[in-house]
Amino acid sequence: MTSETELHGPEIDRGADADFDEDDRLHPDFVRAVLDAVEAGDVEEARARVEPLHPADIADLIELTPAEDRAALASAIADRIDGDVLAEMNDWVRDALVDALEPRQIADIAAELDTDDAVAIIEDLDADDQREVLRALDPDDRAAIEEALSYPEESAGRLMQRELIAVPEHWTVGDVLDYLRADDQLTTDFWEVFVVDPSHRPVGTCELSWILRTPRVVAVTDVMKREQTLIPVDMDQEEVALRFQKYALISAAVVDGGGRLVGMITVDDIVHIISQEAGEDALLLSGAGDGDINEPVRDSYKARVRWLIANLGTALVASTIITQFEGTIAKMVVLAALMPIVAGVGGNAGTQTLAVTVRALATNQLTRSNTLWAVRRELAIALMNGATIAVVIGIAVSLFFANPKLGVVIGTAMLCNILIAGLAGVLVPLTLERLKADPAIASSVFVTMTTDSMGFLVFLGLATASGLVG
Known part of the structure; x- marks a missing residue:
């Protein structure tokens, strides 16, 4: 008779059920037990616990291990760390682990992998280490990987595998x-x-x-x-x-x-x-760099601080506008309390439009053929949102401050700023895309600057022009 295994194929043993939590992730107690065994020098116990795990779970185990303990863990379970494990591993963790290996070891691992996975490991090595690893490979493997490395990063040539029928x-x-x-x-x-x-x-x-x-x-x-x-x-x-x-x-x-x-x-x-x-x-929209918790602190700092400095510059633009209305604010201090509301809601509206536009560009939903339609659509949404928020904030301010004129001014300013935000949220990424720049990189900075600056300008300008401030 045909066995159950013959019918369905071999079942992958991922380890005991107790090793995983309800979300199918390695249980913290299991991770701690393995690390305790390594720390106590009980290598056999650590290997026995890791032995049944799938390569992807072994990669997770290494990633969940504190950075300072990874070298000891990798040394203890070295016989289980093969190409399949490295292929499943986080890029930052894998690079740090590969840096600790000898070129011959890296070459042996790369030879086990499909070309695309081998390239992913070798491409981030220093030039000298890369040459040593390539020299250690068989001629056929070396030729295939060298050809892949000759293609641009993040291209099909880097992504493809040459093993086919x-x-x-x-x-x-x-x-x-x-x-x-x-x-x-x-x-x-x-x-x-x-x-x-x-x-x-x-x-x-x-x-x-x-x-x-x-x-x-x-x-x-x-x-x-x-x-x-x-x-x-x-x-x-x-x-x-x-x-x-x-x-x-x-x-x-x-x-x-x-x-x-x-x-x-x-x-x-x-x-x-x-x-x-x-x-x-x-x-990229948030300016958070790679956003990986395994990224070195210094790299994360450098990626984030430049955008914070850019935001500081755009904030100075908004502050300059405010200084032009010092007299108006001095006569009616409540304007200072209401200004952040106009700018903040406008900024959120702009972020919503920006996120939709960047996604549409990334998925090819938004192209030259339907750009005008997309702009009209976002303006229609902005008009409806602006009118709704304007009525709500206008009534609330009128009642709270017993000043209907102030309510009309802030309602009108809110409507105008949300319309501006909708326009900026779609036009800024479109402009960057037409200039062959990634629309996700700097769009948020320009949109925030626009909604803050124009929000203050419209609100304070209307307050001054309407005679609200006597």
């Missing part, structure tokens, strides 16, 4: 099956077979399910899918991710400038890219 277009399904069974050096991780012409240009793809269900005598050109999404080798990884999302791809061929097949990208890499790019945009 490509067959000539004159073969039959039987030829493909015999080829797959006869060559034990072929990659085992693939979902489709690429069909190429004599110049090694992809002409179609065959899913494995088609090959397995088709008679051997049928030509692959009769069962292959000719429509395919080809990825240029120099395409930015964010654009690659968008193509995978748009066309629901599992894998895709990567081609060079001449249209020849040079690699493939699989969906598991794209999941990581989508998460990474989404996080980067959010962090």
